[in-house]
Structures are given as structure tokens and as C-alpha cells.
Amino acid sequence: MSDNAPPQYICCRTEVALNVQHAGKPIEAVLDLPIRYIDRSRAYYLALGYDNPYRWAYNRDVPFVALSRPLTRSRVGLITTAAPFKPEAGDQGPWAPYNASAKFTEVYSMPIESLPDLRIAHLGYDRKHTSAEDINSYFPLQRLKEAEAAGRIGELNSRFYAVPSLRSQRLTTERDAPGILEMCRADGIDAAILVAT
Amino acid sequence: MSLTARHLEANGIPTVVMGCARDIVEYAGVARFLFSDFPLGNSCGKPGDLETQRGLVEMALGLLETAHAPRTTVQSPYRWAEDSSWKEDFYRLDLTPDQIAKAREEFDTQKAVLKDKLESSQG
Numbered sequence: 001m002s003d004n005a006p007p008q009y010i011c012c013r014t015e016v017a018l019n020v021q022h023a024g025k026p027i028e029a030v031l032d033l034p035i036r037y038i039d040r041s042r043a044y045y046l047a048l049g050y051d052n053p054y055r056w057a058y059n060r061d062v063p064f065v066a067l068s069r070p071l072t073r074s075r076v077g078l079i080t081t082a083a084p085f086k087p088e089a090g091d092q093g094p095w096a097p098y099n100a101s102a103k104f105t106e107v108y109s110m111p112i113e114s115l116p117d118l119r120i121a122h123l124g125y126d127r128k129h130t131s132a133e134d135i136n137s138y139f140p141l142q143r144l145k146e147a148e149a150a151g152r153i154g155e156l157n158s159r160f161y162a163v164p165s166l167r168s169q170r171l172t173t174e175r176d177a178p179g180i181l182e183m184c185r186a187d188g189i190d191a192a193i194l195v196a197t
Numbered sequence: 198m199s200l201t202a203r204h205l206e207a208n209g210i211p212t213v214v215m216g217c218a219r220d221i222v223e224y225a226g227v228a229r230f231l232f233s234d235f236p237l238g239n240s241c242g243k244p245g246d247l248e249t250q251r252g253l254v255e256m257a258l259g260l261l262e263t264a265h266a267p268r269t270t271v272q273s274p275y276r277w278a279e280d281s282s283w284k285e286d287f288y289r290l291d292l293t294p295d296q297i298a299k300a301r302e303e304f305d306t307q308k309a310v311l312k313d314k315l316e317s318s319q320g
Binding site (some may be wrong): 024025026030041043057058062071081101125128131132143153164165166172178184 | 199210211213215217218220237238241251253255261262266268281282284286289290291303304308310311314315
């Protein structure tokens with residue numbers, strides 16, 4: 001097959017269709033698809049020689065509950081995986097490499113009056129295309145304060161919450177998610193915005 | 198983050214997840230998901246760009262109001278760049294043996310740090 005062939009013709013044979021590369025490029029870049037992170041991370045760690053790829057959480061059933069009152073009268077909570085800056089824990093600045101030392105291990109909350117110094121160097125984001133220089137690209141506190149000031153939401157809760165990212169689904173499910181729920185209940189949260197990084 | 202959203206939802210608190218990894222969030226299964234086709238780390242907008250930051254917060258709030266069934270995904274209309282070449286770079290597979298060795302060493306180091314943290318966290 002020629003490298004110049006239009007991408008829509010690459011699926012002429014099953015084994016080619018299952019190939020995730022085209023002309024040496026990932027198929028998502030060629031066809032402008034959302035990146036398939038599960039497939040790609042499996043391929044990557046297998047290529048590195050690890051034979052036990054991470055198993056992402058999978059659920060068939062999804063819980064759903066509707067708003068109990070209009071947003072204009074709701075108290076909204078913000079939940080993040082970002083970490084407070086820890087000077088002793090190595091590079092956490094813009095363009096910092098992945099830094100597990102900067103991880104936090106238990107749920108926490110902080111007041112929202114002043115903008116906290118939260119970083120994401122402990123998370124697996126795209127180091128080549130993401131600078132992490134603007135907190136508003138991963139922690140929308142200022143934008144939510146604007147929404148509150150504009151009357152779009154009734155109230156932004158006086159503290160935000162953070163859940164650790166420890167690559168342990170058991171810890172998240174059995175310990176951390178219940179911890180977040182407890183704080184949300186104590187504060188009377190009507191709806192929550194969770195930012196994945 | 199998806200697992201936390203699911204737990205809140207199951208206990209009566211409506212949620213919306215903002216994220217950039219469509220397959221991971223949808224595989225976990227959440228009630229409402231605002232998907233941005235941006236590089237990981239920009240779930241709330243482009244750095245220094247009020248238009249996408251404000252737009253995405255408004256879309257997340259709108260999703261809380263309008264979704265009427267679980268697994269409702271909305272994809273934001275914003276593009277990261279005119280072309281899609283940024284999608285070539287994450288977890289690149291065209292690695293030299295040297296790069297593989299370096300990546301392995303870094304992964305093992307960071308994994309050991311995380312293991313220590315997990316052990317101290319669990320007591």
C-alpha cells in the first residue's frame with residue numbers, strides 16, 4: 001500500500017484495518033480521531049517490555065441522578081486531582097517531567113477565597129503539548145467564581161475537594177470516593193464538577 | 198476521577214466530568230462527560246485563553262442541566278490546533294533501544310516512588 005493512499009482506503013484488509021498506524025503515524029492523527037489512550041498505553045508499555053498493562057476501570061451500569069433544583073439556586077462543588085505545590089518534592093513547574101514525589105495520598109479540601117497554588121506534575125498529562133503554566137486550564141476556580149458572580153450558579157462551595165490519583169482503583173472506590181462524598185454531604189453540595197487530568 | 202463521580206452520582210449528587218481522554222472516561226462510565234479533544238492536561242481550556250475556559254465551564258454547567266440519561270457525552274467544539282499532528286506524540290512507539298532503556302528506567306523509578314507512597318498511605 002502506498003504511503004500516499006487516502007486514509008479512508010487503509011481498511012481494505014482486516015489485518016490492515018486493525019493496524020493502529022498509517023504511514024508511520026498513529027491512526028488518530030491521520031483521521032483526526034480522539035486518541036485511544038487505552039490502546040496506546042497498552043502498546044507503549046508492551047513496547048517497553050512490560051507484560052502487565054494497566055487495566056482501566058470498566059463498568060456496564062452507570063448511576064444517574066438529575067439536579068434537584070435549578071443551577072441558579074444550587075451549591076456547586078469543584079473536585080480536582082491537582083496537588084498543592086510542595087517545594088521539597090522536586091520539579092513541579094511548567095513543563096516538569098512526571099513527578100510521583102509530588103503526589104498526595106489522601107483526600108483533602110481547601111478554601112476558595114484565594115487561588116490555591118495547585119500543580120499537576122504528579123499526573124500523566126501530555127508533556128509535549130501541555131505546559132501546565134496556566135492553572136485555569138486544569139482547575140477552573142476563577143471561571144466558576146465568574147459564573148457565581150454572574151448568577152449562573154447559586155453558589156460555589158466555600159471549599160474545593162481533591163482526590164488522590166494513586167493508580168489503585170480499590171483505594172479510590174473504597175476509601176477516597178466515600179471521603180469526598182462525606183465532605184460534599186457535610187457542605188450540602190447540590191452538584192459537582194470533576195476535572196480529570 | 199470517573200470512579201469518584203460515579204460514587205457521588207450513586208449517592209444522589211449529580212456530577213459532570215470534564216476531561217480529555219474520551220475512551221478512558223467512557224469505559225469507566227459516568228453520568229455526564231464534557232469531552233475536549235485537547236492534549237491531556239487541558240480539560241478546562243487552553244492556557245491563557247478565556248474563550249475556551251469560559252466556554253467549557255458554561256458547557257459543563259449546561260450539561261448538568263440538560264442531560265437526562267447516563268453516559269451523556271458532549272464534545273466541545275474547540276480545536277486544539279488547525280491540524281491534528283499533536284496526536285502523533287503521546288506514547289510514541291517509534292523508540293530507539295536507548296530511548297526504551299531510558300523510559301524503562303524512568304518508569305521503574307517513578308513506580309517505586311508511588312509504591313512507597315501507597316504503602317505509607319495504607320499504613
